[in-house]
Amino acid sequence: MLQQTRVEAVIPYYERFLERFPTVQALAVAEEDEVLALWSGLGYYSRARNLLHAARAIAAGGLPRNHEGLRALAGVGDYTAAAIASIAFGLPHAAVDGNVLRVVARVENDASDIGTSGPRRRFGEIAQSWLDVRHPGLFNQAMMELGATVCLPKDPRCGVCPLAAACRAHREGTAAQLPVKLRKTAPVAIEAVLLVVRNRGRVLLRRREDSARRMPGFWDLPAPADIPGARAGKSHGTFRHTITHYHYTFTVLAGTAPRGLLPAGCRWCSSAQFQEIPLSTTACKALKLAGVL
DNA sequence: AAAGCGGGGGC
DNA sequence: GCCCCAGCTTT
Numbered sequence: 001m002l003q004q005t006r007v008e009a010v011i012p013y014y015e016r017f018l019e020r021f022p023t024v025q026a027l028a029v030a031e032e033d034e035v036l037a038l039w040s041g042l043g044y045y046s047r048a049r050n051l052l053h054a055a056r057a058i059a060a061g062g063l064p065r066n067h068e069g070l071r072a073l074a075g076v077g078d079y080t081a082a083a084i085a086s087i088a089f090g091l092p093h094a095a096v097d098g099n100v101l102r103v104v105a106r107v108e109n110d111a112s113d114i115g116t117s118g119p120r121r122r123f124g125e126i127a128q129s130w131l132d133v134r135h136p137g138l139f140n141q142a143m144m145e146l147g148a149t150v151c152l153p154k155d156p157r158c159g160v161c162p163l164a165a166a167c168r169a170h171r172e173g174t175a176a177q178l179p180v181k182l183r184k185t186a187p188v189a190i191e192a193v194l195l196v197v198r199n200r201g202r203v204l205l206r207r208r209e210d211s212a213r214r215m216p217g218f219w220d221l222p223a224p225a226d227i228p229g230a231r232a233g234k235s236h237g238t239f240r241h242t243i244t245h246y247h248y249t250f251t252v253l254a255g256t257a258p259r260g261l262l263p264a265g266c267r268w269c270s271s272a273q274f275q276e277i278p279l280s281t282t283a284c285k286a287l288k289l290a291g292v293l
Numbered sequence: 294a295a296a297g298c299g300g301g302g303g304c
Numbered sequence: 305g306c307c308c309c310a311g312c313t314t315t
Binding site for chain 1: 305306307308309310311312313
Binding site: 047 | 294295296297298299300301302303304
């Protein structure tokens with residue numbers, strides 16, 4: 001949950017998740033849709049599928065006790081494997097997250113692009129060379145905490161930093177400009193319409209295809225094109241939503257669907273059921289706008 | 294090696 | 305509006 005997601009954003013999800021799945025075994029036997037429903041709104045949903053796969057592997061074969069075995073679990077990369085290996089097992093692996101990359105870039109006063117693999121590997125090797133092999137878990141958490149509380153992205157607090165005397169960027173006055181991160185894909189603006197079709201207290205939802213690149217299996221509100229013969233009524237308003245580099249402006253319209261056969265991939269959903277299915281955040285926002293949620 | 298993947302909070 | 309977050313997987 002913490003991969004690329006702030007701690008404060010994770011906590012409520014984490015608590016609900018552990019209440020429902022208190023053990024690896026409980027998670028291992030879960031349905032994917034229920035896991036995704038609990039993850040809905042947190043983003044990066046492949047993390048949830050990966051966690052489920054990893055739980056099944058662990059339930060079957062036990063928890064790996066070294067970096068290599070951890071690294072082989074779904075959703076566990078170099079950082080996560082190092083974090084677990086060092087914090088849980090005391091093994092000497094530097095855990096290099098975004099915070100640590102920033103600390104290294106500044107201490108070394110290195111303006112290489114941390115978005116590319118060469119510098120990332122180099123910075124990782126530097127962090128590894130700094131590691132206190134007697135206390136790898138404490139060292140890693142101290143490095144990350146330094147980045148999270150002192151060596152801040154925009155506003156480095158060099159005045160209270162224990163590394164200031166050793167920091168080349170502080171000496172050169174370049175700390176606030178580091179690290180360098182280039183290459184952002186150009187944003188794309190998209191306008192789209194979502195329909196809120198209601199019938200006897202329920203709302204028509206559309207399931208995203210299994211082959212969809214983003215959020216397969218999630219439930220969305222339909223667009224007019226998804227419902228042959230749909231008619232749009234009054235507007236509930238508009239809202240903006242950004243997914244990676246796509247900037248959507250959604251207009252939410254009340255709609256009516258022809259009586260009879262349900263369009264393929266669609267279902268009626270009562271408000272009580274919204275909690276139990278993987279609901280997209282755009283659908284969630286639109287339903288709130290329409291007063292359904 | 295680079296692109297894609299969610300969503301929210303801080304500035 | 306842009307940046308960044310206890311990154312990973314796929315192309």
